[in-house]
Amino acid sequence: MSTIRGARERARIEVTAAIKDEARKQLAADGAARLSLRAVARELGMVSSALYRYFPSRDELLTALIVDAYDAVGEAAEAAEAADRASCAGPSASACHLARWTAVACAVRDWALAHPHEYGLIYGSPVPGYTAPQATVGPASRVGFVLIAIVGDAHRTDGLALPPLAAVLRGEAERMAADFAPDLPPAVVPPLVAAWSQLFGLISFEIFGQFNRLVEEREAFFRQAVGELARHVGLLGERGGRKTGTGA
Secondary structure, eight states, rough: OOHHHHHHHHHHHHHHHHHHHHHHHHHHOOOOGOOOHHHHHHHHHHHHHHHHOOSHHHHHHHHHHHHHHHHHHHHHHHHHHHHHHTOOEEEEEEHHHHHHHHHHHHHHHHHHHOOOHHHHHHHSSOOOOOOOOGGGGGHHHHHHHHHHHHHHOOOOOOOOOOOOOOOGGGHHHHHHHHHHOOOSOOHHHHHHHHHHHHHHHHHHHHHHTTEEEESSHHHHHHHHHHHHHHHTOOOOOSSOOOOOOOOO
């Protein structure tokens, strides 16, 4: 019985993967708004009723694709950070925060350039009639939490060089810190959220063509901008950097 169950599970995994692969082809050709379960079933030689046993609605299939995309870019960011952190192991590890930050940002950009349609699904225009469920929140947070971890390491070792926090933002900064960055001083959280959004703004401008006839040296421009974002969140970026304040 277990052998039969295992074969069925493998078959279900294979069919699910085939459905998602065909759906990604439709995304690339027609966009998310025109994704159709019937069209996917037709291309795979399935009857619609059979496909509904895997994905009962278009929205459930979209959610699966969105989660996959968020997980893929999150895995790219985490792998880049881990590789750069490993290369910095030892007494000088605290000097490598800027390099880790840059490695993560470049990994996200590389993934986006290699998967523009999947990037567009998660960071492009909302799909009409679709509301992302709670299941997408965790995967969508992976890149952000990698950046938070880097800033947290810098805070514990070098310290963070931050300007004073505007009084009007103190309450909001404390709320955000309590929600998702409890180990960071509240003053760093607003610039960190701004840097996260600006990172994806830079990538989106490149992916969606706003840099055409404007920026030619895209990678150099991106690295320069990412360095500015790192300084915005207080990373010192210098070996043995002097602790100039945590901005608490």
